[in-house]
Amino acid sequence: xxxxxxxxxxxxxxxxxxxxxxxxxxxxxxxxxxxxxxxxxxxxxxxxxxxxxxxxxxxxxxxxxxxxxxxxxxxxxxxxxxxxxxxxxxxxxxxxxxxxxxxxxxxxxxxxxxxxxxxxxxxxxxxxxxxxxxxxxxxxxxxxxxxxxxxxxxxxxxxxxxxxxxxxxxxxxxxxxxxxxxxxxxxxxxxxxxxxxxxxxxxxxxxxxxxxxxxxxxxxxxxxxxxxxxxxxxxxxxxxxxxxxxxxxxxxxxxx
Numbered sequence: 001x002x003x004x005x006x007x008x009x010x011x012x013x014x015x016x017x018x019x020x021x022x023x024x025x026x027x028x029x030x031x032x033x034x035x036x037x038x039x040x041x042x043x044x045x046x047x048x049x050x051x052x053x054x055x056x057x058x059x060x061x062x063x064x065x066x067x068x069x070x071x072x073x074x075x076x077x078x079x080x081x082x083x084x085x086x087x088x089x090x091x092x093x094x095x096x097x098x099x100x101x102x103x104x105x106x107x108x109x110x111x112x113x114x115x116x117x118x119x120x121x122x123x124x125x126x127x128x129x130x131x132x133x134x135x136x137x138x139x140x141x142x143x144x145x146x147x148x149x150x151x152x153x154x155x156x157x158x159x160x161x162x163x164x165x166x167x168x169x170x171x172x173x174x175x176x177x178x179x180x181x182x183x184x185x186x187x188x189x190x191x192x193x194x195x196x197x198x199x200x201x202x203x204x205x206x207x208x209x210x211x212x213x214x215x216x217x218x219x220x221x222x223x224x225x226x227x228x229x230x231x232x233x234x235x236x237x238x239x240x241x242x243x244x245x246x247x248x249x250x251x252x253x254x255x256x
Contacts, residue, residue, distance in 0.1 A: 017060060018189075020191070024204055027219070060233055066140040066189060107131045145182070191213050
């Protein structure tokens, strides 16, 4: 294991700390199975790990954190498990909202929220309104979210505007297209961490992650700690991001 204290010291003196970190919180069920406890406890333990990890991100200087909490594909899970996951969303918001508000965190929900029960939709709206003026940390929660859903939904909005004559197809470019995504106004993730050992996007922020750096860990989400977060962030500081271009030396550098 790396020297975490040394890693944190290096990060504090580096300009490479990511502005936006996205986290795919995976492995709750497998954590429960390996620990020989009910899967419900795995999900509950994972839910309780959200706040300390988010606070650790804020302490590291990260400005935006996006958590993949419930995907469009999760609706195909057994009804009892879906109800548990929705209950945990309610409990987490009720338990942690005040603390997050005191930390000056702004909550934003992305995804097809209208599939949720009315009481949960209202709780999401209230959480957004209560934290709307906070500015230290932007906490984005992806609920009933899928990258393909987001792209199709944006295309539908654009098609409606074109049909009404409010938008010409020739005027559409990447910047305008982004305005119709649920992530409009949110910077693209610089860094994505996935726990649980799998190495795939699982339909998460497909448009937004075109040039995101990735970090995969075998650690299950309930066990993902501040120590491992710092190690992942230190790994990020060693990356060279080119965004499809090639860095070349300047003439002055080449002649020295």
